[in-house]
Amino acid sequence: MNLLPDWAEPVLRYMLEVGLRGTLQIAAISLAGSLLIGVTLGTLLTIRFLPSRALIRFYIEVWRGLPILVTLFLVFFVLPVINSRLEFDALISASIALTLWGSAQVAEATRGAVQSIPKEQHEAASALGFGWVGRHAFVILPQALRRLLPPLVSLLVNIIQNSTIAQVIGAPELLESAERQVERLAAPPPIGIGEVKAFPIYATVMVIFFLISFPLTRLSAYLERRLA
Amino acid sequence: MNLAVAFDWSFITENGDELLAGLRRTLQVSAIAIAGAFVIGLVLGAARAHRVPVVSQAAAVYVEIIRNTPILVQIFFLFFGLPQIGIILEPFTVAWLAVTIWGGAFNTENFRAGFEAVPHRFREAGFALGFGRLTTFLNVTLPIGGRIALPSSINTYISVVKNTSLMYVISYPELTTTALNINALTLQTIETFTTLAVTYLVIVWTMSASIRVVERHLALPEDAR
Numbered sequence: 001m002n003l004l005p006d007w008a009e010p011v012l013r014y015m016l017e018v019g020l021r022g023t024l025q026i027a028a029i030s031l032a033g034s035l036l037i038g039v040t041l042g043t044l045l046t047i048r049f050l051p052s053r054a055l056i057r058f059y060i061e062v063w064r065g066l067p068i069l070v071t072l073f074l075v076f077f078v079l080p081v082i083n084s085r086l087e088f089d090a091l092i093s094a095s096i097a098l099t100l101w102g103s104a105q106v107a108e109a110t111r112g113a114v115q116s117i118p119k120e121q122h123e124a125a126s127a128l129g130f131g132w133v134g135r136h137a138f139v140i141l142p143q144a145l146r147r148l149l150p151p152l153v154s155l156l157v158n159i160i161q162n163s164t165i166a167q168v169i170g171a172p173e174l175l176e177s178a179e180r181q182v183e184r185l186a187a188p189p190p191i192g193i194g195e196v197k198a199f200p201i202y203a204t205v206m207v208i209f210f211l212i213s214f215p216l217t218r219l220s221a222y223l224e225r226r227l228a
Numbered sequence: 229m230n231l232a233v234a235f236d237w238s239f240i241t242e243n244g245d246e247l248l249a250g251l252r253r254t255l256q257v258s259a260i261a262i263a264g265a266f267v268i269g270l271v272l273g274a275a276r277a278h279r280v281p282v283v284s285q286a287a288a289v290y291v292e293i294i295r296n297t298p299i300l301v302q303i304f305f306l307f308f309g310l311p312q313i314g315i316i317l318e319p320f321t322v323a324w325l326a327v328t329i330w331g332g333a334f335n336t337e338n339f340r341a342g343f344e345a346v347p348h349r350f351r352e353a354g355f356a357l358g359f360g361r362l363t364t365f366l367n368v369t370l371p372i373g374g375r376i377a378l379p380s381s382i383n384t385y386i387s388v389v390k391n392t393s394l395m396y397v398i399s400y401p402e403l404t405t406t407a408l409n410i411n412a413l414t415l416q417t418i419e420t421f422t423t424l425a426v427t428y429l430v431i432v433w434t435m436s437a438s439i440r441v442v443e444r445h446l447a448l449p450e451d452a453r
Contacts, residue, residue: 065432066425067393069404074421081417161298168397175301182308199312202305206297213296 007193011181011201019177020208026095026163026173031156033099038106043136045111056107063104069165072097076169094166094173102159109151113144147227153220157213178205239419243410250406251427257320257402258389261327265388268332269381270374273339274365277373287336294333300394302326307398319400323392331388335381342377343369375446382439386432393428403427 004012045056063071076093079086088096117140125139167175178201185192185201272287274280294302307322317325346369354364393404401409404424411420 061433062429065429065436067390067404067428069393069396070421070425070428073404073408074425077411077417078421157296164298164300165394167300175298175304179304196312199305199309202301202309205301206293206305209297209301210293214292217296 007185007195007197008200011185011197012204014181015174015177015201015204015208018172019174022091022166022171022173022177023160023163026091026098026166026171027156027160029092029095030098030102030159030163033095034102034106034155034159035152037099037103039110039141041103042107042110043114043141045107046114060104060107063100064108066101068097068101068162069168071100072165072169075100090166090169090171091173093169094163094171097165098159098162101162102155105155105158106148106152109148109155110144113147114140116147117143150220150224150227153216153223157216157220160212160216161209174205174208178202234418235422236416236419239414239416240423243414246406246410247403247423247427250401250403253401253406254389254392254403257323257327257392257395257400258385260324261331261388261392262385264324264328265331265335265384266381268328269335269339269377269384272332272336273343273377274369276336276340277343277369278361278365291333291336294330295337299326299330299391300397302330303394303397319395319398322398323395323400323402326395327388327391330391331384334384334387338377338380338384339373341380342375343373345376346373372448375448378446379439379443382435382442386435389431389435390428 041056041059045053047053066074072094075088075097076090079088114136121139121143122135125135130139163173164175166173167179170176182196182198182201185195185197188194272283272290275283276287278284303322303326306317306326307319310317350368350372351364354368359367392402395402396405396408399405407420407424411417414420
């Protein structure tokens with residue numbers, strides 16, 4: 001740490017302890033939510049029942065079509081107006097917005113993966129006495145999940161990167177923590193150092209995101225090649 | 229529907245002009261960025277696919293840096309970070325520059341994949357006919373590989389349009405910033421954000437639909453594989 005100037009250590013620690021932590025929290029909630037909703041909707045989308053398909057299609061096209069920032073504003077500003085019980089703090093609002101977007105991506109990918117499983121697998125499972133739910137839960141989805149793995153790793157990268165939009169509504173994630181530190185340092189001592197350190201701090205944010213994303217994009221590419 | 233009743237239609241007539249001005253800036257920034265991303269993708273994608281020394285490696289570094297960092301952080305870096313080292317950019321400049329750099333990186337990958345999908349024997353046939361490297365690229369690789377890359381590159385352009393909404397953080401008055409300013413004045417939250425969302429969906433859905441139309445128009449006479 002001696003290589004760094006005096007002001008850098010507390011800044012870095014705050015960014016990692018508060019910022020990175022928030023980013024990972026948002027990412028974890030959004031990934032879990034996207035998987036749960038996305039896999040369910042994607043599987044239901046393979047049922048040939050027009051009304052349900054139209055409804056799920058609409059869900060997918062809306063949340064995939066909107067800029068995530070606009071979705072975030074819908075969650076953060078519009079939901080509380082519709083019903084005061086739908087008011088969430090910034091971190092949860094960002095997680096909800098990312099879940100809506102992520103689940104739409106997962107649903108589309110799941111539909112493709114489920115439909116790529118040969119018909120014989122369905123027939124064999126039916127012959128063994130599985131109903132629709134059992135057939136999908138125990139036979140089709142476990143096989144489809146293998147094909148889903150590369151896109152899911154890419155999704156995780158995108159969720160982590162897109163979690164930065166939470167900064168816009170002030171949720172404590174990595175970019176927001178960096179911004180707070182830039183502002184603090186600009187203040188006169190003893191609070192700050194009276195200097196703008198935006199360049200090294202935002203460069204550090206880029207480096208941290210790169211260190212997280214790069215191995216994951218490599219992993220996704222590797223999985224894709226191996227499963228191809 | 230409760231919402232339909234609550235929607236005050238005078239919102240559109242009262243704020244329509246301002247929203248249209250915002251929409252115009254969104255489309256303007258998008259158009260610049262799409263044109264820029266097209267050129268960057270074409271040139272660097274060709275350099276990557278044909279392993280042009282130095283350019284190819286530099287392009288790979290550029291692509292990895294942009295793809296593995298959030299665009300919002302890139303915008304922060306350009307607008308709040310660069311002034312510290314004396315580079316001060318206008319919000320408009322950052323607006324089109326950020327999405328151009330971002331779209332260019334993704335488009336490089338789109339075009340690289342498209343060009344690499346063109347079978348080697350097609351290029352060899354070009355060389356056998358006496359074409360040089362550049363002529364072969366322009367007459368063989370580009371028309372075939374460009375078509376293969378088209379759907380994914382349009383998807384990148386759609387993302388470019390959506391990403392212009394992030395210029396809210398630098399207060400560039402495109403559509404999203406305009407909508408939030410209107411909301412702050414009128415407090416007509418439901419009207420503001422419904423209008424905003426519907427506008428983006430119309431643009432994005434139109435562009436998505438265009439992929440299918442363009443694909444059909446540009447389909448190769450026979451399957452090029």
